[in-house]
Amino acid sequence: MANLMGKKVIVVGGSSGIGLGVAAATLERGADLMIVGRSADKLERARRALGVDGRVETFAADMTQEANIAALFERIGVFDHLVSTAGTPPPGDPIDQTDIDNVRRFIDNKLVGAVLVAKYAARTLSRGGSMTFTSGINKDRPPVPGGAVVSAIAGSFTYLARAPRLNLRRHV
Ligand SMILES: NC(=O)c1ccc[n+]([C@@H]2O[C@H](COP(=O)([O-])OP(=O)(O)OC[C@H]3O[C@@H](n4cnc5c(N)ncnc54)[C@H](OP(=O)(O)O)[C@@H]3O)[C@@H](O)[C@H]2O)c1
Incomplete structure (x- = not known):
């Protein structure tokens, strides 16, 4: 990973699991970090676990809620890199036993949430910055x-991931 000294990095899903690992790795490389998740308590626990004073901010937001995501990017302004690992465990039923409500909740949380994050992130992404969305290897x-x-x-x-780069607005 590159030197991130002075770079502003957002990790959506940074309060646990894969996102918390990404958060720790970006801090090691000097980034100023914003971690995002729904639970303020989990975010605070993660901030303490990361153990770096002054370079970790937290923001409680549900990425399925447009107002939450608009408020997040309003607060952060221009930023350099975004990583979103957020998601919930996927449905795993055989197709003939599919629970459609569960499928809809998963799609809303994982896919629609990512679209919302991309919508607002694209407005204040710095020139030379990046957006990364993780899914899974299935x-x-x-x-x-x-x-x-x-x-x-x-x-x-x-x-x-393929199309949005064609219409990204660039800042700074
Ligand atoms: N772990 C694996 O081996 C693996 C492999 C492939 C794919 N995945 C997928 O990758 C995703 C993350 O896995 P993980 O192991 O890192 O899970 P995890 O430890 O449960 O972490 C999920 C993170 O996402 C946040 N989050 C969930 N829904 C959110 C929402 N609507 N808005 C904002 N933040 C939200 C959680 O915080 P809050 O709960 O406080 O919101 C938490 O910070 C999952 O969808 C999982 O299925 C995982």
Whole structure:
């Protein structure tokens, strides 16, 4: 990973799991960090666990809620890099047992949430900055029973990432 000294980095999902690991790695390389998740308590615990005073801000936001995401980017302004690992465990039912409400919740949280984050992030991303959205490797593996929905959503991230760069506005 490059030297991130003086760079402003946002990690959506930075209060646990993969995102917390990304947060720790960016701090090691000198970034000023904003970690985002729904639970303010989890964010505070993560901030303490990261153990670097003064370079970690937290922002409680639900990425499925447009007003929350608009407020996040209003607060952060121009930034350099965004990583979103946020998500909830995927449905894993065999296709003939699919719980559609569960599927809709997963799509709203993982895919629609990422679209909302990209919508507002694109407005204040600095020149030379980046946006990274993680999905999962299921789409590249041989199909597994119960893997239809998670593979479909993971695959859709590839296409989500391709088009927005054509109309990014650049700042600074
Ligand atoms: N761990 C793996 O091996 C693996 C492999 C492939 C794919 N994945 C997928 O990657 C995603 C993250 O995995 P993980 O292991 O890092 O999970 P995790 O430890 O549960 O972390 C999820 C993070 O996302 C945040 N989050 C969830 N929904 C959110 C929302 N609507 N708005 C804002 N923040 C939200 C959580 O905070 P709050 O709960 O406070 O919102 C938390 O910070 C999941 O979708 C998972 O299915 C994981």
